[in-house]
Amino acid sequence: MNNTMKQINIGMFGYGTVGKGLHDVLKQICPENVRIEQVCVLHTEKHQDIGLPITNRPEDIFNNPAVNLIVELISDEEAAYCIVKHALQKGLPVVSGNKKMLANHLEELIEIQERQQVALLYDASACGSIPVIRNLEEYYDNDLLISVKGILNGSSNFILSKVFNEDMSYKDALQLAQQLGFAEADPTLDIGGWDTLYKLIIITMHAFGIYIRPEQIFTFGIGNMKECDINFAREKRRRIKVVGCAEKIDSERLSLSVMPQLISRQKYIYSVEDEFNGVVIKGLFYYKQFMFGRGAGGHPTGSAVLSDITAQLYRYKYEYKKRNSLRKPTFTNDFTFRIYYRYTHKEDLRLISFVNIEESYNSAHNNYIVGTVTMAELLQKADTLRKADIFLAAYPLD
Structure with missing residues (x-):
């Protein structure tokens, strides 16, 4: 069984401080096997010059056959929850930076990812560049x-x-x-x-x-x-x-x-x-x-997001060992x-x-x-x- 992913094509939601920071980091590093395939934003007219395919329709991301990883970097808690839940249910791995959404829905999302055998990673949601999780x-x-x-x-x-x-x-x-x-x-x-x-x-x-x-x-x-x-x-x-x-x-x-x-x-x-x-x-x-x-800023947090993204090249998942402990x-x-x-x-x-x-x-x-x-x-x-x-x-x- 092959436990590696050869190419990551990102469907990204949001292009605020962290989204732009991630894009900047990728442009500087130029990894061969990681690229942003498409970006979904609320107002496409504000982002015409970012040099990436953009849309304001979430279904364009989910229906894009090239996308094999969802990166959620928006501030709206409920919208983020819908995006992450839908992606996991479709079997797409997700990297999220929305700490409020995760704090309110973490148990449910853990159960979905375990049921679907797909990763939800969010190291960037806590402490920015510090890999505490x-x-x-x-x-x-x-x-x-x-x-x-x-x-x-x-x-x-x-x-x-x-x-x-x-x-x-x-x-x-x-x-x-x-x-x-x-x-x-x-x-x-x-x-x-x-x-x-x-x-x-x-x-x-x-x-x-x-x-x-x-x-x-x-x-x-x-x-x-x-x-x-x-x-x-x-x-x-x-x-x-x-x-x-x-x-x-x-x-x-x-x-x-x-x-x-x-x-x-x-x-x-x-x-x-x-x-x-x-x-x-x-x-x-x-x-x-x-x-x-x-703990803050587009580039430090964007770098932490990239760490979660590249972990998917090796199909990395949180194991939640302590959650499954009897002690x-x-x-x-x-x-x-x-x-x-x-x-x-x-x-x-x-x-x-x-x-x-x-x-x-x-x-x-x-x-x-x-x-x-x-x-x-x-x-x-x-x-x-x-x-x-x-x-x-x-x-x-x-």
Whole structure:
């Protein structure tokens, strides 16, 4: 049986930042056995000069007999889901970069690809140029993994880097990120923690073999951060970073969260700056290993997409070994941890119940508490907390 593919002819959906980045990478590398056969875009008039056959009809791609790989690089979650599902059902392998779509439909798509015996690859959907998914699949494929955590969103990290390194205001840093293309005109996905959440769900499937729905995970961003929160971090000789965390509480239970953390200098991710991502993988015997690279941008992400594409030359597929294991951990929000909680109005102090309080401060302009809370309560009140004039961050002891 021949397990190799001699030629890859891509039917590509979308020609935005990543699609153009992939095209640029291919033009520079000029691989003999990979080419873009046809591109489907919403508005063909905007892409007449790209030097590729274009269409605005998805069926043109699916009915093209030369196409033997679908590359989905569009922002619309529902459209991406329809494209990927249809391709898999037709027996066409797929490379996808749509993290929100994958996070919401991963279990179903895994079942379809297993039934159809066809590959769905998406390393580029999590952490851009860092091959974290492939590494979790191939190298960390045992029961010794304790945690995977890190900076998974380059946009929010760029903003925080400018705030802490160059004394820019949060507002100015956000505007700069938007001007440079690191943040969208509506930056909610990035600064709200949602982009990190979708990546964390995908990573968790490959790290621990379980699928957790987005609404089950406490998610909080930096949209409510103020100068007093930045000053608190500086006084404690820490930096604020948005961290996605999947961590075993014990041998049988796993916790997930996305939220700002007050990071101390000795942590690897303390020095991850600008639009870069950093992922720390911790194991029982090998302790910690650190992966670092660009997490955003057309060329870094396009290069990661190409890595998934060329893997199909050898019929590579994710095996989901941990998903099929009998020793998967159980997801839980039933645990306590330490936070910094800044509030403006007294009634906001009553939004959550502290198990204990270590430190409190009151002034005419801001108030804060450092204490222990339960993750279950934060999740229950997440919508209220995001709308209130408060800011909170995990505050580990070390």
